[in-house]
Amino acid sequence: MRRAGGKAAAFLPAAPLALFFALAYLxxxxxxxxxxxxxxxxxxxxxxxxxxxxxxDGFTLSILLDTLxxxxxxxxxxxxxxxPLGLVYMRAGPRVRALxxxxxxxxxxxxxxxxxxxxxxxxxxxxxxxxxAATLGFTNEPLRLLYSRTGLVIALAQxxxxxxxxxxxxxxxKIDGNLLRAAEGLGASSAHLFRTVILPLSLPGAVAGCLxxxxxxxxxxxxxxxxxxxxxxxxxxFIYQQALxxxxxxxxxxxxxxxxxxxxxxxxxxxxxxxxxxxxxxA
Amino acid sequence: MREARNIPFDLxxxxxxxxxxxxxxxxxxxxxxxxxxxxxTLRFPPRSWSARWYVELFSNSPQILTSALAxxxxxxxxxxxxxxxxxxxxxxxxxxxxxxxxxxxxxxMSPMVFPAMxxxxxxxxxxxxxxxxxxxxxxxxGHVVIATPFVIRMVSAAAQQMNPALLDCxxxxxxxxxxxxxxxxxxxxxxxxxxxxxxxxxxxxDHVPVSLMLSDPRTETLPIHLWAILESNLxxxxxxxxxxxxxxxxxxxxxxxxxxxVPGRAGR
Amino acid sequence: xxxxRRSMLGLAAGGLxxxxxxxxAQARELFAVTYPGSVDESFKQVVGPQVRSRLGVAxxxxxxxxxxxxxxxxxxxxxxxxxxxxxxxxxxxxxxxxGLLEKFxxxxxxxxRGLPAQFVDPDGYGPAFAVTMIGIGxxxxxxxxxxxxxxxxxxxxxxxxxxxxxxxxxxxxAFLVEVAKLRGxxxxxxxxxxxxxxxxxPNLAAIPANPGxxxxxxxxxxxxxxxxxxxxxxxxxxxxxxxxxxIPDSGLQIQTITLTxxxxxxxxxxxxxxxxxxxxxxxxxxxxxxxxxxxxxxxxVALTGxxxxxxxxxxxxxxxxxxxxxKTFIGNRPQWVERFNREIRV
Numbered sequence: 092m093r094r095a096g097g098k099a100a101a102f103l104p105a106a107p108l109a110l111f112f113a114l115a116y117l118x119x120x121x122x123x124x125x126x127x128x129x130x131x132x133x134x135x136x137x138x139x140x141x142x143x144x145x146x147x148d149g150f151t152l153s154i155l156l157d158t159l160x161x162x163x164x165x166x167x168x169x170x171x172x173x174x175p176l177g178l179v180y181m182r183a184g185p186r187v188r189a190l191x192x193x194x195x196x197x198x199x200x201x202x203x204x205x206x207x208x209x210x211x212x213x214x215x216x217x218x219x220x221x222x223x224a225a226t227l228g229f230t231n232e233p234l235r236l237l238y239s240r241t242g243l244v245i246a247l248a249q250x251x252x253x254x255x256x257x258x259x260x261x262x263x264x265k266i267d268g269n270l271l272r273a274a275e276g277l278g279a280s281s282a283h284l285f286r287t288v289i290l291p292l293s294l295p296g297a298v299a300g301c302l303x304x305x306x307x308x309x310x311x312x313x314x315x316x317x318x319x320x321x322x323x324x325x326x327x328x329f330i331y332q333q334a335l336x337x338x339x340x341x342x343x344x345x346x347x348x349x350x351x352x353x354x355x356x357x358x359x360x361x362x363x364x365x366x367x368x369x370x371x372x373x374a
Numbered sequence: 375m376r377e378a379r380n381i382p383f384d385l386x387x388x389x390x391x392x393x394x395x396x397x398x399x400x401x402x403x404x405x406x407x408x409x410x411x412x413x414x415t416l417r418f419p420p421r422s423w424s425a426r427w428y429v430e431l432f433s434n435s436p437q438i439l440t441s442a443l444a445x446x447x448x449x450x451x452x453x454x455x456x457x458x459x460x461x462x463x464x465x466x467x468x469x470x471x472x473x474x475x476x477x478x479x480x481x482x483m484s485p486m487v488f489p490a491m492x493x494x495x496x497x498x499x500x501x502x503x504x505x506x507x508x509x510x511x512x513x514x515x516g517h518v519v520i521a522t523p524f525v526i527r528m529v530s531a532a533a534q535q536m537n538p539a540l541l542d543c544x545x546x547x548x549x550x551x552x553x554x555x556x557x558x559x560x561x562x563x564x565x566x567x568x569x570x571x572x573x574x575x576x577x578x579x580d581h582v583p584v585s586l587m588l589s590d591p592r593t594e595t596l597p598i599h600l601w602a603i604l605e606s607n608l609x610x611x612x613x614x615x616x617x618x619x620x621x622x623x624x625x626x627x628x629x630x631x632x633x634x635x636v637p638g639r640a641g642r
Numbered sequence: 643x644x645x646x647r648r649s650m651l652g653l654a655a656g657g658l659x660x661x662x663x664x665x666x667a668q669a670r671e672l673f674a675v676t677y678p679g680s681v682d683e684s685f686k687q688v689v690g691p692q693v694r695s696r697l698g699v700a701x702x703x704x705x706x707x708x709x710x711x712x713x714x715x716x717x718x719x720x721x722x723x724x725x726x727x728x729x730x731x732x733x734x735x736x737x738x739x740x741g742l743l744e745k746f747x748x749x750x751x752x753x754x755r756g757l758p759a760q761f762v763d764p765d766g767y768g769p770a771f772a773v774t775m776i777g778i779g780x781x782x783x784x785x786x787x788x789x790x791x792x793x794x795x796x797x798x799x800x801x802x803x804x805x806x807x808x809x810x811x812x813x814x815x816a817f818l819v820e821v822a823k824l825r826g827x828x829x830x831x832x833x834x835x836x837x838x839x840x841x842x843x844p845n846l847a848a849i850p851a852n853p854g855x856x857x858x859x860x861x862x863x864x865x866x867x868x869x870x871x872x873x874x875x876x877x878x879x880x881x882x883x884x885x886x887x888x889i890p891d892s893g894l895q896i897q898t899i900t901l902t903x904x905x906x907x908x909x910x911x912x913x914x915x916x917x918x919x920x921x922x923x924x925x926x927x928x929x930x931x932x933x934x935x936x937x938x939x940x941x942x943v944a945l946t947g948x949x950x951x952x953x954x955x956x957x958x959x960x961x962x963x964x965x966x967x968x969k970t971f972i973g974n975r976p977q978w979v980e981r982f983n984r985e986i987r988v
Contacts, residue, residue: 100551104466105478108459108522116485116493116519122503123496132499132716150984172397175390193627194398200623201402203580204600205616209401211604212408212418215862216847219404219418235802237864238848240988249397281380281387306487313582313601321808321849322988327491327583328851332983334495334587335713336810337976344499347492358487414881415861437686437702498717507721590714590723591673591702606678606705606854607877608861 120351127344141345151329155350158309158326159357161244165308166301168248169255173300176256177293178285181263188264195260199253207314210246211237214318238320246318251307255300262296263289298365302358309354326350406620409613416610427614435611441599442615447510448585448595449578452517457571459518460525464566465559467526468533479526486523493519494587501588508590516584521577525570532566533559572630670699672912674726677899678705678854680877681728684934692925699912707811707852708733709975715742715904722904725913729900730774730812732968732975734763737902743767744903750914753921753940760960761898761939770898771920772929773937775952775963776816777895778888779860779870779878789888792817792824795867796842805848805856805865806839808986809978813853816895817869818978819966824892829971832978840985849986860885873935876948880933887948894963898939 130138145151180191198206213219214236225231236242266289274284312327319325330350334343404418409427411420431438463482467475485493497516501508536559544554560567585595594602596615603609672693676682682705693701706714708729715722715737722742729737737743746768754762754769761770778789786799795804807814822828822835847865850856857874859865861883875887901917903910919925926943929936935948941956953959 101470102466102474102478104462104555105482108463108482109478111455111459112482112519112522115497115515119493119496119500122500123492126499133503150987172390172394175387176394178387179391179394191395194395196627197620197623198398198402200576200627201405201620202597202600202616203582204597204604205405205612205619206401208600208604208612208616209405211862212404212416213401215864217863233802235847249401252394252398281383285383302487306489310489310491310583312491312586313597316851317601317604321851322846322986324983324987326489330491330495331586332810332979334498335710335717336707337709337979338713338716339976340499340717343495347489347495351489351492354487354489355484415883417862436690440702502717502719505719505721508718508723590718591704592723594704602678602705604855604858605850605852606858607680607683608858609683 123344124348126341127348129341132340135341141342142349144342145346145349151346154324154329155326155353157323158350159353161247161315161325162305162309162354162357164244165247165251166255166304168244169252169304170297170301172248172252173255173259173297177259177263178289180260181266181289192260195253195256198249203250203311204313206250207246207317210242210249210314210318214242214246237318238322240319240323243315243319243323247308247311247314250311250314251304254303254307255297258296258299258303259293260296262293266292294365294369298362298369301361305358305361306354402620405613405616409610409617411610411613414610416608416613427610428617431611431614431618438596438599438611438615441594442596444510444592444594445579445596448514448517448593449575451511451514452521452578453571453575455514456518456521456525456574457567460522460570460574461529461563461567463522464526464529465533465555465563468530468536469538482526483523485519490520490581490583491587494584497584498587508588508593510593513585513588513593513595514578516588517578517581520581520584521574524573524577525567528570528573529563529566532563536562672697672699672701672726672909672916673724674701674703674913674916675711675724675728676703676705677728678707678852679857679871679874680934681705681873681899681936682854683877684929684936688928688934689920689925692919692928693916696919697912697915699909699916701916705854708737709810712737712740712742716740720906722906722908724904725907725909726916727902727904729902730897730968731900731965732812732815732972734767734900734902735969735972738765738767742905744905744907744910746903746917747914750918752918753923754918756941757921757939758941758956763900763902768900768902768917769921770900770939771917771926772899772939773956773959774897774899775872775894775937775959776813776820776869776897777872777875778890779856779868779875779885780888781860781866781884782886783884784866788886789867789890791890792821792869792892795845796838797845800867801845802847803866804842804845805850805859805868806842806846807850807853807856807869808982809975810851810982811853812897813856813869813871814982815972815975815978816897816966818982819971820890820892820895829966830974832971832974836981836985839982843986872948872952873937876935877933879948880935887952894959896959896963896965 126132127141128137128139130136180188183191216233216237220236221233224234270288271284274288310327312331315323315325316328326346330343330347333339333346408416408418408420410423410425411417412422412424412426413420467479494516501512506512540558541554544558580597582597585598589598600612600615603612676685682703685703690701690703693699704724711727712733727737727743745766757769780789784803794800806817809815809818818832818835819829821838822832825834825838827834848859850859853871856868856870857878860868860878870887872887875885878885901920903913903917907913921940923940923943926938926940930938930943930946930949932947937949937959945955953962
């Protein structure tokens with residue numbers, strides 16, 4: 092009896108948040124789900140037509156898949172940038188480390204919209220990249236990076252890089268220096284060391300970073316529209332247009348549900364996969 | 375001494391690392407440079423320089439300042455509520471491995487990856503159906519959901535390093551749970567709570583999807599307002615706002631850095 | 643650390659207190675919709691101070707596409723976020739049908755008396771305060787020869803230089819209809835228009851999300867040619883952007899911009915006074931002046947600058963340009979938006 096009561100009491104501090112989330116998070120999502128099965132927002136009957144329309148249409152399905160693909164591309168690019176950065180961080184002394192943390196945090200603190208805008212100026216016709224390419228004699232033709240997929244992936248990768256770099260550096264910093272020195276002393280090459288020691292031990296940070304970057308890049312409405320342009324449509328813009336632009340509220344709800352379920356499924360699968368790998372590392 | 379065979383790999387790492395650093399800072403530098411243009415249009419690099427857009431921003435831009443204020447208000451409420459609720463929950467769940475705790479933790483963390491646009495539409499529909507008017511408060515509610523997972527992560531990291539024996543000890547001495555929380559737990563996890571609050575604030579102040587869905591003229595936050603400007607007339611004041619944000623950020627970081635990261639003063 | 647926590651508490655308490663004051667301030671606030679681009683800017687710069695001084699209320703202007711205004715109003719039900727709406731001819735029909743608007747009270751009519759019948763909504767919802775013209779905006783330094791027709795967009799020489807917007811915006815809808823007409827279609831048969839857009843793809847440099855962003859793209863040198871509102875082009879030119887305005891040989895497209903009261907507005911009295919104030923000759927003249935170049939709806943307001951170069955007076959404009967019969971096709975717009983998205987996507 093006392094044990095059970097004690098157990099319940101131990102959970103008591105979590106109760107306010109549980110209640111808040113039930114009302115402000117679960118309930119709205121439940122209503123979203125309910126609306127997605129209605130013919131219209133305020134009136135009408137129950138129907139599964141919106142799901143049929145979304146899932147049965149190659150166009151909408153390709154928007155969904157392309158959004159996930161975009162997230163994946165951005166994750167890969169951030170990983171490729173964050174690892175070298177992390178290795179530099181690892182080898183740096185305390186002062187350089189503090190400076191690096193500052194440089195990583197700086198963009199994170201300077202507003203997504205502002206950074207998106209900077210990328211418009213960098214990637215645009217006659218922008219920084221074009222000017223640089225012309226000055227270095229590569230090409231005088233505009234590279235057309237703004238409104239291109241390449242440009243969008245680069246911009247998103249830069250914008251979400253801190254979300255990868257911070258947890259990754261955290262993991263890297265925990266790696267025991269003695270271990271590395273010992274391995275080096277035994278004649279392990281840098282590349283070998285990276286593959287066999289650093290990479291596995293940094294996985295927890297990388298996994299956390301991947302999830303954050305994926306979630307951020309797939310839902311980055313402003314960067315997707317401004318840097319991606321009108322010819323690349325991703326789920327956030329699609330949902331916004333369907334809801335507020337053409338007022339197909341119930342259909343927008345169904346699209347939101349499908350989008351959310353898919354993203355959560357990808358995250359869950361990735362998490363399971365990563366945890367299985369991590370357990371392998373621990374053993 | 376490093377061996378010669380390591381040089382290619384190490385060199386590659388240093389070059390890539392240096393490129394990464396350039397990539398990190400470049401956009402910020404570009405924006406700050408553009409904000410000092412003397413022209414009506416934004417080009418990089420500007421052809422002539424001046425601080426006129428900063429003057430314009432502070433003397434003749436009531437709506438930009440209003441939206442900045444709205445952002446601060448929402449972020450303040452969201453920070454306060456998410457830090458309070460998140461800290462309590464993190465302390466309750468810290469170190470527990472039973473199924474209920476793991477499930478609750480997963481539930482509390484899920485907004486981190488749940489598509490914010492879907493959450494925004496969900497909140498809009500609920501408020502619409504309930505006939506509740508959009509306000510800074512309704513927006514702040516959405517931001518609390520978005521920000522709380524970050525608080526929980528930060529606080530539980532701190533709480534896991536706490537020795538649970540301390541609480542048992544306090545209990546055996548007759549301290550109530552509430553008393554123990556305020557006198558033992560909270561001081562020990564203080565740095566986690568503070569970093570949680572900072573991250574919550576930053577998350578809220580930069581958040582777009584939920585703010586966009588719940589946006590109306592009374593609840594327009596700074597990012598949404600800046601976006602509207604970018605989409606409509608590319609006013610140079612956007613760059614000036616950016617310059618101010620960068621300056622404020624650097625100032626705050628220098629202060630926080632002194633307080634938090636200087637060895638010997640941290641965590642006391 | 644104590645200081646941090648205390649200052650954070652202070653901030654939050656300030657936020658709460660401020661939102662409590664919101665309710666009190668309501669009677670002294672006015673929320674009006676504008677159009678993205680130079681209209682919004684001119685309202686913030688010119689009209690805002692006048693509203694404050696003459697009506698004693700603090701105005702907030704929100705640039706939004708008409709379609710999104712309807713979405714916002716639908717979502718907000720009995721608590722509309724705006725007091726005053728700004729509508730092009732097509733969406734005005736939809737907003738009226740959806741019951742989102744309030745008729746304009748006869749008693750509040752003052753400056754708006756004497757407007758041509760064409761400029762007053764026939765169902766009594768409000769007056770037009772301006773006329774907009776759609777033509778071709780182009781960069782004379784990068785486009786050889788002044789464009790004479792919408793067909794110029796398809797010229798091989800203009801590959802990678804053209805910007806357009808989709809039918810989600812009124813500009814994009816008008817453009818689609820014009821192109822359809824040129825290629826043998828009609829406002830109710832835009833099939834040829836969509837076929838033409840397919841052929842335009844290689845020439846397109848940008849398809850921004852809204853017409854205001856066309857100005858942005860022009861300003862950044864991203865595009866050199868686009869369907870444009872006359873006043874947006876004039877504002878860009880006044881700012882030193884290389885841009886000229888050409889009238890296609892199929893004629894100027896004109897629309898009126900109507901101001902209406904929103905149903906259940908929080909501040910209907912100030913809203914009505916605001917709408918009437920917009921037809922005050924002094925304000926009309928201020929909006930007409932450079933750089934705004936808004937074409938005044940009020941007869942007798944003298945034309946200057948670019949407006950005067952375009953036409954000597956309002957009557958000439960009415961004969962030189964033509965209105966589209968929006969009510970015959972505005973209902974098709976959602977399908978057009980959908981189709982445009984499908985066909986234009988990479």
